[in-house]
Amino acid sequence: MVKKTLIKQYAWVILFLILSIGSYFAGFKPGLTIYSNFQKSFIEMLVFVPVIFILVGLFDVWVPKETIEKYIGKESGILGIFLVTFLAMLQAGPLYGAFPVAYILYKKGAGVRNIFIYLGAFSSLKIPMLGLELGYLGLKYTLVRSLVSLPLFILVGFLMEKLVGDDFKVKDAN
Numbered sequence: 001m002v003k004k005t006l007i008k009q010y011a012w013v014i015l016f017l018i019l020s021i022g023s024y025f026a027g028f029k030p031g032l033t034i035y036s037n038f039q040k041s042f043i044e045m046l047v048f049v050p051v052i053f054i055l056v057g058l059f060d061v062w063v064p065k066e067t068i069e070k071y072i073g074k075e076s077g078i079l080g081i082f083l084v085t086f087l088a089m090l091q092a093g094p095l096y097g098a099f100p101v102a103y104i105l106y107k108k109g110a111g112v113r114n115i116f117i118y119l120g121a122f123s124s125l126k127i128p129m130l131g132l133e134l135g136y137l138g139l140k141y142t143l144v145r146s147l148v149s150l151p152l153f154i155l156v157g158f159l160m161e162k163l164v165g166d167d168f169k170v171k172d173a174n
Contacts, residue, residue: 069109088121098122113157120153
């Protein structure tokens with residue numbers, strides 16, 4: 001019973017491993033490329049995730065809930081929007097690094113609107129990313145894209161706040 005549940009739960013992982021091994025022995029180039037990309041991403045994640053969790057843990061311990069509620073809580077207004085955008089811009093790393101931070105913000109009383117604005121800003125307004133974009137695509141493109149993206153993230157934040165309201169709950173993983 002338990003073995004069957006585990007196999008069912010990890011079917012995609014098992015299938016990926018079988019197909020990767022089959023690609024290796026068959027010399028199937030797309031399969032080898034997929035495995036190579038997976039390997040690089042997995043190693044990056046093994047290096048990045050522990051650092052994120054340590055920083056998130058420190059943030060959780062050092063920053064009081066009252067501070068989060070006051071500055072980026074439900075009633076924070078324009079200051080909260082500015083602060084979560086600024087926080088997102090200062091960070092670096094892949095998008096999956098933003099979710100633990102967003103969870104801690106939620107747990108500490110941040111408003112739904114500000115959590116979604118944070119995730120949007122993290123996805124496309126990080127200073128390191130803007131620097132690369134500026135170098136490759138130029139100032140005009142970077143400014144236009146940023147000035148279009150930010151209002152859209154703010155709009156999505158307000159929309160999500162309206163749609164989920166006070167019923168917004170995040171379930172803890174077991």
